[in-house]
Amino acid sequence: MFFGVPFTVFGDDSLQYLNTIKGKRAFIVTDATIAKLGLAELVVNELKPANIECKIFDGVEPDPSIKTVEKAAAIAKDFKPDWFIGLGGGSSMDACKSSLVCYAAGIGPLDMSPSDFFDIRAKARLLCIPTTSGTGSEATWAIVLTDTEQNRKVALGSYETLPDVAILDPRMVMSMPPHVTGSTGMDALTHAIEGYTTTWRTPFTDGPGLAAIKLIFENLKKAVDNGKDAEARKSMMYAASQAGTCFGNGMAGLAHSCGHALGGIFHTPHGVAMGLYLPYTMEFVANGSEETLQRFAEIARFCGIAQGSDKECSKALIAAVRKLMKDIGQSPTVKDLKIDKDKYLKAMPGLVDRAVNEAMSIAVTRVPDNEDLQKIFVCAYDGKPVDF
Ligand SMILES: [Fe+2]
Structure with missing residues (x-):
């Protein structure tokens, strides 16, 4: 068994590290919006006292493609960096991890x-700086790329793609718009709940998982309602990274299997799905x-959601997830x-096939067959409860 976390620097002005x-x-691997917001420049400025020359690749798109990674790796080959810095949401950090492997190997x-x-x-070496509070990619070795030729998301990574350093500086997430705050926050909640309940969970993943879930229930709505609420932003940033630690070491579950399938075909943003x-x-799993x-x-x-029997508490938790979704305006x-x-x-057939073959399904405590998955997909269309 193993448990891996990057050296994590967090708090106000932690970018100074x-x-x-x-x-x-x-x-520096990032996207055009982050570069335009001046966040890449902030990173470059903080590297000046260390006498580190920088090159910015800002061509990462949402759901980064294999071609984008190849492009970044080719530029890196000429520049010969000794640091790769993933700056952005999961897309930029995953593209960074992947281009590092292509460059180095x-x-x-x-x-x-x-x-x-x-x-x-x-x-x-690999350093990640998240600008969203969701994917937790800065705390995991996981990489998700999109194979545009086969219209499929591909989960990759090895223990070597766990970042050496993660910097959680709250000022990097202050400009996230409400809908991104909401959807990425739900992604983090999914990581923590799934990571806390897989067959791969360990006492090392339990703590970060529970802490993350509590922080998210307490702070996600606040961060969506008021993006200037620095405490809520900070709490969500820490929660997302802890949730990353939980599922990065304990694996995710069926929402990721179904969500990746939907995203691969209908291009729904990861956190929304x-x-x-x-x-x-x-x-489905609780049943x-x-x-x-x-x-x-x-x-x-x-989390103080309920105190009755296991069945009552489980139901109350699922109801609380639905309420949070409603409160922050996410599509149910x-x-x-x-x-x-x-x-x-x-x-x-494509949705079911993708979900069945999803690596994230490997550690779920109730394995669905094809018919179960189809029924789950159908329930989620109209909002019918899963009672089987
Ligand atoms: Fe996720």
Whole structure:
């Protein structure tokens, strides 16, 4: 068994840690919006006292493609960085991790598996700075890319793609708009709830998972309602990273399987799809796994949501997730996403196939068959509870 976390620097002005790092050249992987907001410049300025030359690659798109990673790696090959800095949401951080592997190992983005060892640190180290509070990519080795040719999301990564350093500076998330704050926050909640209830969970993942869930229930609505609420922003930033630690070491679950399938076909943003499927998949797992029912009850009690029997507490937790979704204006059904029902039903074989083959399904406590998955997908379209 193992448990890995990056060296984490957090709190106001924690970006100043960049003054102290040792190296020659930093390759900053980000997106055009982050660059436009001046956040990449902030990073470059903080690296000046360390005498580190910087090159910014700001070409990462949402759901980064294999081609984008190849492009970044080719630029890095000429620049020869000894630091890779992923700056942004999950897309930028994942593109950064992946381009580092391509650069250091001389392979293509898809040519890695969790058991590979490329000794990438002989060439460069990895530092991540999140600008959203959701994916927790700064705290995990996970990478999600999009194979645009096959219209499919691909989960990659190896233990070497766990960042060396994560910097959680609250000023980096202050400009997130409410809908992004909401959807990324639901992604973080999904990581923590799923990570707390998989078969891979350990005493090391339990603490970060519980702490994250409590912080999210207490702060997500505040951060959505008032983006200037610095305390709520800070709490969400810490929660997202703790949730990343929880699922990065304990694996995620069925909401990720279903959500990745939906995102691969209908291009729904990751956090929107996660929040949407979370309560339905929680119901499915709780209906067939006594162990997970008890774990849900533990969460509900810890967060002060309910104090009755396991069944009552589990139900109350799922209801609290639905209430939070409503309170922050997230779509509770696929119908609300304005996805046409005929198109959705026509895509069902593809949705089920993708969900079945999703790496995230590996550690769930109740494994669905194809028929179960189809029924879950159908329930989530109209908002029917999962009672099987
Ligand atoms: Fe996620």
